[in-house]
Amino acid sequence: MISIGNIKIEGNLVLAPMAGYTDSPYRRIAKNYGAALVVTELISADGIIRGNRKTMELLRFTEAERPIGIQLFGSDPDVMAEAAKRAEEMHPDFIDINIGCSVRRVLRGGSGAGLLSDPGLLGKIASTVVKSVRLPVSAKIRIGTDADNKNYIEIVNILQDSGIAFMAVHGRTRAQGFKGDVDWNAIAEIKAESSVPVIGNGDIRTYEEAMARLASTGCDAVMIGRAAVGNPWIFNGRIPDSDGIAKQIKEHLELMLEFYGEKGIKLFRKHIAKYIRGMKDSAKFRALLVNAETKEEILEHLDKFG
Ligand SMILES: Cc1cc2nc3c(=O)[nH]c(=O)nc-3n(C[C@H](O)[C@H](O)[C@H](O)COP(=O)(O)O)c2cc1C
Numbered sequence: 001m002i003s004i005g006n007i008k009i010e011g012n013l014v015l016a017p018m019a020g021y022t023d024s025p026y027r028r029i030a031k032n033y034g035a036a037l038v039v040t041e042l043i044s045a046d047g048i049i050r051g052n053r054k055t056m057e058l059l060r061f062t063e064a065e066r067p068i069g070i071q072l073f074g075s076d077p078d079v080m081a082e083a084a085k086r087a088e089e090m091h092p093d094f095i096d097i098n099i100g101c102s103v104r105r106v107l108r109g110g111s112g113a114g115l116l117s118d119p120g121l122l123g124k125i126a127s128t129v130v131k132s133v134r135l136p137v138s139a140k141i142r143i144g145t146d147a148d149n150k151n152y153i154e155i156v157n158i159l160q161d162s163g164i165a166f167m168a169v170h171g172r173t174r175a176q177g178f179k180g181d182v183d184w185n186a187i188a189e190i191k192a193e194s195s196v197p198v199i200g201n202g203d204i205r206t207y208e209e210a211m212a213r214l215a216s217t218g219c220d221a222v223m224i225g226r227a228a229v230g231n232p233w234i235f236n237g238r239i240p241d242s243d244g245i246a247k248q249i250k251e252h253l254e255l256m257l258e259f260y261g262e263k264g265i266k267l268f269r270k271h272i273a274k275y276i277r278g279m280k281d282s283a284k285f286r287a288l289l290v291n292a293e294t295k296e297e298i299l300e301h302l303d304k305f306g
Pocket of ligand 1 (some may be wrong): 016041100140
């Protein structure tokens with residue numbers, strides 16, 4: 001079991017941060033099904049400093065999501081430290097540093113997984129952020145830049161020396177993006193070497209697989225991303241029938257409308273597409289549901305599932 005500061009984390013399955021998916025409504029749902037811990041999607045440190053409206057919206061969370069971390073990305077130690085201080089004012093349970101994001105927009109500024117090729121800067125960012133806030137600080141990393149530069153042991157040592165409270169490890173290199181094998185041996189090695197709790201991550205598709213990864217690596221927890229979208233029951237291993245899925249879709253829809261207003265319908269479409277994969281006749285209803293413009297339309301189509 002992981003402790004974050006004074007908080008003991010119940011359970012060992014964690015919802016991975018995913019931009020565009022793991023917003024406040026979805027984080028609440030994941031918690032309901034037993035996710036032990038959630039993290040916001042990545043949030044720009046620059047955006048926080050500038051008070052960018054869209055960025056500030058990403059900082060919103062509710063009490064039901066605790067324990068929750070706010071994840072920051074950036075490449076300037078002072079900007080990251082200032083952003084962490086402002087994020088701390090929102091009273092999350094911890095601050096998380098993104099050292100894993102491989103999308104171009106983030107890499108271009110040298111942030112995210114870009115930091116893996118500059119361990120000196122990475123260490124400076126981690127130690128400056130740790131010193132700037134009272135909250136625990138975690139990091140989410142990949143295992144290196146590419147197959148020839150799997151420098152994870154160096155990275156892990158730097159993070160530990162910087163005072164990081166725990167870390168999540170996506171067992172791929174930056175160059176791999178989201179493809180190719182996840183190196184769970186590297187994750188197990190990090191767990192064995194590390195003096196702080198380690199959360200393993202990568203390609204877990206079922207509750208049973210999650211349990212097997214926990215057992216084989218000795219990790220303190222494992223983190224589930226893509227397989228949790230439209231599939232929040234992955235956190236308790238009890239898959240509902242079609243009626244149960246329809247009920248969950250309706251609840252999620254209500255949360256989206258409450259949180260976002262009308263624009264919640266559009267934002268919900270990508271979730272619906274994933275939920276209905278598990279329902280019978282899903283191919284038939286997919287287009288209808290995904291193209292629905294109103295809550296009433298969605299409910300009407302859902303009622304035709306049986
Ligand atoms: C659409 C999408 C968005 C993501 N956004 C983030 C993010 O904001 N922060 C982060 O640390 N990782 C992000 N990730 C990476 C995931 O947290 C996770 O490490 C990765 O998907 C591997 O886990 P999985 O195989 O269980 O999905 C994202 C992944 C996806 C697919």
